[in-house]
Every structure is written in C-alpha cells, then in structure tokens.
Amino acid sequence: MLAPVQPVPVRPAPSMESRAVPLDPTPCDMQTAEPAMDTSVTGGSDTEVIPGTGSTLSGDASAGPLGCTPPQAAADPSDTPEYAFGLESGDIPRVPVVVISGVSRPTRPWFSSVSGQDGLRYGGDRNWVYRNTTGPSFSVGNINANAPTWGSSAPVGGLQISNLQSTTAPLAEGSFGYSSSLGRLNRMDPTATSGAVDYGASVGNSTVRYGLTPVLTLEGQMQSAPALTTRGMGTTYSAGDYGTFQAGATQSSFDAASAWRYRFGYNVDVADAVNLGYTNEQIGAGFGDLSTYSGGVAAAPQTRNTLSAGVPISGWGTLSGTYSGLHEGSVLAEQRVGLSHSMFVAPKVKLAVGADRDIISGNYEWRANLSMPVDTFMRGTWLSW
Numbered sequence: 001m002l003a004p005v006q007p008v009p010v011r012p013a014p015s016m017e018s019r020a021v022p023l024d025p026t027p028c029d030m031q032t033a034e035p036a037m038d039t040s041v042t043g044g045s046d047t048e049v050i051p052g053t054g055s056t057l058s059g060d061a062s063a064g065p066l067g068c069t070p071p072q073a074a075a076d077p078s079d080t081p082e083y084a085f086g087l088e089s090g091d092i093p094r095v096p097v098v099v100i101s102g103v104s105r106p107t108r109p110w111f112s113s114v115s116g117q118d119g120l121r122y123g124g125d126r127n128w129v130y131r132n133t134t135g136p137s138f139s140v141g142n143i144n145a146n147a148p149t150w151g152s153s154a155p156v157g158g159l160q161i162s163n164l165q166s167t168t169a170p171l172a173e174g175s176f177g178y179s180s181s182l183g184r185l186n187r188m189d190p191t192a193t194s195g196a197v198d199y200g201a202s203v204g205n206s207t208v209r210y211g212l213t214p215v216l217t218l219e220g221q222m223q224s225a226p227a228l229t230t231r232g233m234g235t236t237y238s239a240g241d242y243g244t245f246q247a248g249a250t251q252s253s254f255d256a257a258s259a260w261r262y263r264f265g266y267n268v269d270v271a272d273a274v275n276l277g278y279t280n281e282q283i284g285a286g287f288g289d290l291s292t293y294s295g296g297v298a299a300a301p302q303t304r305n306t307l308s309a310g311v312p313i314s315g316w317g318t319l320s321g322t323y324s325g326l327h328e329g330s331v332l333a334e335q336r337v338g339l340s341h342s343m344f345v346a347p348k349v350k351l352a353v354g355a356d357r358d359i360i361s362g363n364y365e366w367r368a369n370l371s372m373p374v375d376t377f378m379r380g381t382w383l384s385w
Helices: 374-378
Strands: 119-123 127-131 137-144 155-162 176-186 199-211 216-225 228-238 244-254 257-270 274-283 302-312 318-328 331-346 349-358 364-373
Touching (some): 137 176
Antiparallel strands (some): 127 137, 137 155, 176 199, 199 216, 216 228, 274 302, 318 331, 331 349, 349 364
C-alpha cells in the first residue's frame, strides 16, 4: 500500500533574485542540511532557511558555511614593504682598509749572529751534535760540559744529553732544565792539529735549572771524578732593563782538602746594541774542580775579575772582547785579553774564530770552530740531492 502523501510546507521567497541558485555553487557557498532529506540547495547569501531541514527535523537549521573562512582582502599596494640594501655611515670603518697582495720571502740568515740549528751537525771540536728545539739534544765526542754562569765547565770526551737552550737566561716559571755529561776528561790541546789522543780519568757533570718565578731561576751543579766531588747552588735573577745577576757558591772535596768558591756576575744590554758583563770570583785555598783537576787544588787564595763586551755588527755577526786578571794572594799571576768573532758564512753554516793573549807571560792562543748540518756538508759531495 502506498503511504498517504505528507504535506510539505512551502514558503514563497521574498524575491526571485534572492532565491536564485548558482549553476555551479562552491562547497564554501553551500549550507548544511538534514542528511536524509537534502531537499534544497541554497547559496551563501541566504539569510533564512526552511524549518525542519537542519540536523534535526525540529531544529531551526541555522548553520553557517562548512568551516570555510572568508577570503582575505587583497593588500593595498601602498602597504607593501619595500626593502633596500646599503651601508650605513656607522658601518664604514674610520681607518681605511689597505689590501696588499704578494709573496713573503724570508730574509737570508747569512752573516747574522750565531744561534742554534736543528738537526745533526759536526762541530769543529771533533763532536757530533743532534739538536732539537722541542726536545733534548745529544752530543758525542769532545764536548764542553754545560755549567751555570757561576759554575765551571770542563772538556770531556764522551756523551752529553741536555734540554737547556741557554745557561744564562732565566727559565719560564715552572720550567725544568737539565744537562748531564759522562765520559773521560779530555787533556788534549784544543788548538793542536796533530798529536796523540790523550784522555784522563772518568768524570761526570750534571746541571739542573728550575724557574721559580718568571724572573728568578734556581740552579745546581755537581761534578765527580776519582777523589773529587763538587756541589754548588746558585741563582739567576733578571732585573729587566737593569740587567741580569748571577750568584753561586760551590764546595769541593779534593783528596783531604775542602774549600769553597764564590762567584758573582752581572751583564746588561746598553742601548740595545752593546752587551757588557762583569764577573768576580773568590777561590779558597784547597779548592778544585774538573777544570783544574789535572793541576790539583789551589795552593793559595785567588781572586779573578773578568770584563766582557759584545757588539753586533750589522750583516757581519757579533764581535766580542774580554779582559781577565787573576791574583794569587797579592801577586798578579795572569792578565789575559781576548777577541772573538762569530757569524753565518752560509745558510745553516756558522763560523767562530777567536784569539787571546797573556800579557804577563806573552803566551797566546787562537781557535776556530766551523759547524754545519750533516746534510748540508754531504749534499753535492756524496749526495745527489
């Protein structure tokens, strides 16, 4: 059977223009309606809907568009920001910037003052030295044992290991330096060009340095040989532009004799061109060390004064002069003057020459030292590179 026809209320539109349905309405222009009874399609401009066609049959179906937001109004061209790139006055530096291009070439070290060189080299004193600025250096052959300024050195034929870059300048705070030599006492004349090899007793020498402060360095030295032992303590103090002071005391036990030696030194740079130095030494009777081991102990108290001066010659190295006088008791036993010159004669090849004369006895000595890295000496002679 057919159900009776249900009347559907119809309300006429106020005007035909307001009821016009777009031919192709967009989703945002459609209104929500009862899902099972989509009886009308209205435009977004409708302000009134038919009762009973909402989400419920009894509702008033007052719903807005399907979650669409109204389109944004077009921006006014006058409101569009404008961007410009440029330098403000504060961005420009007050000091003009200069750009220089080129290749930096190191200056040639020829005829400059002598300084240490890295690598293995042969010295004119018949020794081989391997020098390393970042670690200890090793020396084999006839060497001069390192010693503090207030101490004493001695020629030794043997081995020396050291990390001391200098025995005169103060060390940096907390730095530790050492030097140790072991071998036999070298009794050969360093100026002789021929003769027999002559080595004496077995000896040892050790030197230590410690930087207590940036300007104060503590130092110590020990020497040993058959029937001889020496022990010394001293210090090096830097007074800045006023120079450097060195002072130390050494006690020796040689056979049955025991005595002391006191030494004070001072050096200063004058006008950054001339280096002046002065040393005073007081030696007690019966004192002995490795430098006087062959001659025995001092028979009488001795006093020695030494003056020195060094002048750098532009382009020609350094020229140095010395004067020393030795008094034994009240008698002037020795009066010696000396002159030395050192320079580079080629890159990494240095030459040092010197001579001194004893005014009282008339005796004189001269010496020369030439040192170079091994590869420099052999290149072009035995090596093809």
